[in-house]
Amino acid sequence: MVITHRSIRIGVMGTHSTGKTLLLRRIERELFARDITVARTGQLGRRAALVPLPKMMHHTADSTRWVIATGIADEVAAAARPVGDTSVQVVLADRACWDAIGYFRAAQEWSGRTTHRTEREALHQLAAANPPYDLLLTTVLDPHLPVRRKHDYDPRYRQLVDHHTHALLREENLPHLRVTSDETSRQHAIDRAVELCLTETPV
Template sequence: MNTPVRIGVLGTHSTSKTTLLKRIEMELRGHGLAVARTGRLAKRAVGVGLPKMQHHTEMSTEWIIAQGIADEIACAAQGTHVVLADRAAPDALAYYFAALEFRGEHAEPMAMERLRLLAATQYAKYDLLLATVLDPSVPVDQGHDYDARFRALVDQHVHALLEDEKLDHLRVTSHSRSTAAAIQRAVEIGLKGVAA
């Protein structure tokens, strides 16, 4: 079984991450590649009784990272060419850091180090990381009850974490040219990885 190409996306909520991955998936499938996409981790966490958003805890963060890892492995085991990870491993950490800052709390240092190490085990597996950038001028679906301050904190922590960990990534803004460039890069990496 060949190792699939892994493309991860991360960023604060309602910055078109899922839409971006759907477009990448469609393009890759158009080239005849078998593609699998993970996702809905926060909703699934709530389904097992864990908190999300500004209520994230050490436990919910660990669950999301671990479940994301398990989902990516399951996709790879199905023989797919490309795995698209909706919320790559560092994303859960950024949400936790943002939740702590939002609540004015501090994590226990050993717990924080353990979560960092868990997420870090996955970094080398990603062939491409796409980080969406918050554009406050883009309206949010009114059906979502999002806290604007928390949403901005997540955006800050996502990009700070990527820089702190020196993770190679492509920033994706709300502009169509940026989105198109991200899709093109993902397709290039997907095709190159399968050809290798």
């Protein structure tokens, strides 16, 4: 079966434990209620650890390359996968491809390591090769909100990821919607996603 339509792609990025996955799950539920077929990608960090590859503060150029490439491949596969007699209309990417570069840059600053310019440029080129998202959501860190006890995160690294993520978006001039921890902001993001999908998905 050859899929010829173009799926709507919605990506989310931001530092860890800022509600990225929960946000996409809420969007997925809203779309499902409107009979829009959805595929969601994710768990890249967990899968990288199983390879095994370094993650979080220990990210390297190689692990970052793997995350970007695997995330892009997941999005392509999700869009191509038939759902019964229909096709996937919307792909929700949990960790848009640019997200890995924010984590990598934060790891470099956190550890004091440096990577050759050609390596950094190659990572940017790889992420830029992915077509732009129809909607890119970016969570904003609220350092005052508690993190679940099961997560032993380094608070400085978490803040560095937030800083580098938003700096990267400005540098690359990537259109995006900032999503704070406020419920009004999150509902606005969900409404924007639903409105986009209702308008743009093929009938």
